[in-house]
Amino acid sequence: MPAKGAQRREQRAPTVNGSGAATPRSVTADVLVIGAGVIGLAIAWRAAQRGMRVVIADPDPGSGATHAAAGMLTPVAEAAYAERELFDFGSASLRRYPQFAAELTEATGLPTGFRQTGTLQVAHDVDDMAALHEHALLRESFGAQTERLTGRECRAAEPMLGPVCGGLLVSDDASVDPRLLTTALLAAARAAGATHLRQRARRLLAGDSAAGAELDEGTTVAAGQVVLCAGWASAAIEGVPAEAAPRLRPVKGQILRLRPTAATRAASPSPSFLNRTLRGLVQGSSVYLVPRQDGEVVVGATQEELGADTTVTAGGVWQLLRDARALVPGITELEFAEAAAGLRPGTPDNAPLLGPSALPGLVLATGHFRAGVLLAPLTADLIADLLVTGILPAAAAAFSARRLAAQPFEHQDAAPSWR
Ligand SMILES: Cc1cc2nc3c(=O)[nH]c(=O)nc-3n(C[C@H](O)[C@H](O)[C@H](O)COP(=O)(O)OP(=O)(O)OC[C@H]3O[C@@H](n4cnc5c(N)ncnc54)[C@H](O)[C@@H]3O)c2cc1C
Structure with a gap:
């Protein structure tokens, strides 16, 4: 897939929420990010920095698991049997944190609470x-x-x-304050040109491929690529074909x-x-x-x-x-x-789901379970690469969003009942 967006920056949708302006009925973007937890915001920031027109939909950014999280960045202490790939992924993400946090503060003037104290x-x-x-x-x-x-x-x-x-x-271990981090990430994503719509994504728009989403207040976002990162509730967005839906509890x-x-x-x-x-x-x-x-x-x-x-x-x-x-x-x-x-x-194997789903244009970036704060910098870089180039970097191969598609899943009843 060719790089999208850089040549079209001037058509960027306006920042409509948080500025007091009215929300338009329809918005066009290169990428719609559903969910503004630490994962969605980090992806939105990185994708916007790379020239993509990004719209983020979330009625309450940073209110999910990220709000509760302690913010430990401790891949070694979290190491577990049969989770070698996750350990390597976490260690690689930790190595990116000092730069990630410094860049965020430089872009926004906001603190993240990052400390590398062991x-x-x-x-x-x-x-x-x-x-x-x-x-x-x-x-x-x-x-x-x-x-x-x-x-x-x-x-x-x-x-x-x-x-x-x-x-x-x-x-080498570190920590960050996830609440400060999400505030800084949202500000950085906006400063890089992303638009935040304070609405819930109700239904994915899709034919043969993902085409955007319909939001709660009637706004339609048309986008060639949709990134689903609504935390555990990612399993509950209407319109996602069963074979593409993330298996989460x-x-x-x-x-x-x-x-x-x-x-x-x-x-x-x-x-x-x-x-x-x-x-x-x-x-x-x-x-x-x-x-x-x-x-x-x-x-x-x-x-x-x-x-x-x-x-x-x-x-x-x-x-x-x-x-x-x-x-x-x-x-x-x-x-x-x-x-x-x-x-x-949480996914059935407790590892994240990253990359293209069974529905073309629908990208998953969810299932980070106990370590989403730790894994955010690397996840964001890899998913931004995918969005820009169409190729998921090899570093994410072990966490392919399609790896669990054929397996039975016992937790479908855990999907949220709220609408
Ligand atoms: C008690 C606790 C402690 C933790 N401690 C750590 C830790 O020390 N270190 C660490 O790395 N990880 C920790 N974690 C795990 C970490 O919090 C998660 O892995 C991470 O927050 C997941 O981020 P996310 O962006 O995928 O999801 P979330 O943070 O859950 O964000 C999902 C977002 O999606 C939005 N949303 C939901 N549905 C929709 C919809 N239909 N449309 C639009 N938006 C929607 C929600 O409003 C929310 O803002 C902890 C978790 C908990 C619960």
Whole structure:
């Protein structure tokens, strides 16, 4: 497919939302991006930078899983058996983050909260230490650099830690604030010329190929290429032929935000409660604490297969606080600022769906499950390449959107019922 858009920049659709202007009944674009989470916004930004006329449809940008996400950029700590390709993909995406975040801030003047301070993964008891040891072997088999620390060394690195048996230190790991990131991405996409329509895509327009979409308030977007990145709800857009529809299930995650109080600020001159992301195993249960520059500490997260349920439960909050306190007793001094739940877009094999679907012109970029924030820079570059050249780069081959098409899927009942 030839490069589209660069020669037609002057026909760009106006920015109609957020500027107070009326929404037109019909808009034409090279690319319609459905969904403005971290994935859709990053793709829209990169595609607009490459001269494509991009329209983004989303009634509430950044409100999906991205809003709940902790923003850990930790491919090594997330490494799992049989997920070598995902580990490599995550590591490659992490390598792009410093430039990605710097470019965003340069383009918009907005912060992203990006920090490359590393991860310390600790074990609470000897059984947890045995599990961590197994994980160290896995990481090492993937070629990852991990430093093994004794309990005492862990406490020297993180003075707020309670007693632990030992840990693993990864110094390249990073974190970002997903809420700041989506605000910056939306601003950058607009600055690069993308149009955001604050409407939900109701129905895909398609014959032999995708032709755009009809939005909730009656606007029609005509586009030769449509990128479906509406998180777990990507499975619910009308008009998508069954063979092209992404196979997704929502995986609930509860997560907490704690902040320093006046008393804790007075007691410590540094706003940072922890020096780096802390992940822990507490009697087999996983928990993490992600410190932000302003002193906020994000504590996450549950992983629950409950369909599209976003109830924050007493049990979820209790479990997170219990395990976080077992590692860092001082967290009980912090203000309880927020408890939230989000729905991760999970595929049957827990890896993303990237690239052309069975319907020509319909591109999938969804299913990033636990790591969409981490995977956004690389996903965006690869999908922008596809949109401009018609060729999906080899780096995305393992995550082909069509790889699961022939397999049965047990989670269709998890599709959202809202319209
Ligand atoms: C508790 C929790 C913690 C997490 N922590 C991390 C982490 O530390 N690091 C990490 O990398 N990942 C993390 N994740 C995973 C990460 O949040 C997701 O993988 C990522 O946000 C997926 O991004 P997305 O853009 O695909 O989807 P979403 O963020 O869900 O965005 C989808 C967007 O589509 C819009 N939409 C839905 N339907 C339509 C429609 N019909 N028309 C138009 N728009 C529509 C929604 O409004 C939303 O804005 C976490 C997730 C959770 C729940």
